[in-house]
Amino acid sequence: MRSVPILILLPMLATAASAFAAGPAPEIERPVAPPQAVGSAHSLRTIPEACARLEGAFTGDAAEPYRFAAVRTSANCQPRARFVDAARADPGVANGWILNDLIRVPSAACAGQQAVVRVWRKPATASPPDLDAQGRSRIYLQDSKQTAGAARDRVPMFAAEMTVEGRPCAQE
Structure with a gap:
């Protein structure tokens, strides 16, 4: 069996730990x-x-620097x-959610600040x-009544959570 020198192994372990x-x-x-500029919705x-x-949209307000919302695309769209609301759904790998997307949006007015949106699926x-x-594949009324409570897991769900990273900028 071949041994690996400790000097080679340590950087590999550090990289794995940071990931x-x-x-x-x-x-x-x-x-x-x-x-993105302050006040422009994107x-x-x-x-x-x-x-x-x-x-x-970046607001320019130190208390709430970024405003974030999910908007319906069309009244005729059939989802x-x-x-779902991320605060109530508690998305995370431990709960069966998959990190679908990571969106980073820097502020044009404050170079050290960025909004980070995580979309979970x-x-x-x-x-x-x-x-x-x-x-034949059959659905019986009595069986479907018993499993009606688990219906929420029968369709895919998405949730998004937003954080603002970086240092706040001074207001002028």
Whole structure:
């Protein structure tokens, strides 16, 4: 068996530890967005499955430097997924959620500040019913009433959470 010198092993362990501490890697890799001016609303991402568009704006207010909202894309859109409140859904890898996207938007007025939006996705657990003795997939009323409580896990869900990173800028 061949031994690895400790000087080579230590940097590899440090790199692995820093990658683990940074959290999971997002499914979608994207560069940092262009800097946005204070007061200008901008789209961050569209989620067509949930008929939602994420938009935000820097406010210039030290108490709330960035305003963020999920907006319905169209009244006629029929969602195939739900967009839920991240505070209530508690997205995270431990709860079955997958980090779908990481969006970074720097402020044009404050170079050291950026808004970071994490979009989480929870896959659906729906599957067709098992085949019965006649080879057909059937849904019985009594069985569907019993499983109605678990219906929320049958469609994919999305949640987004926003944080502001960096130092606040001085107000003039």
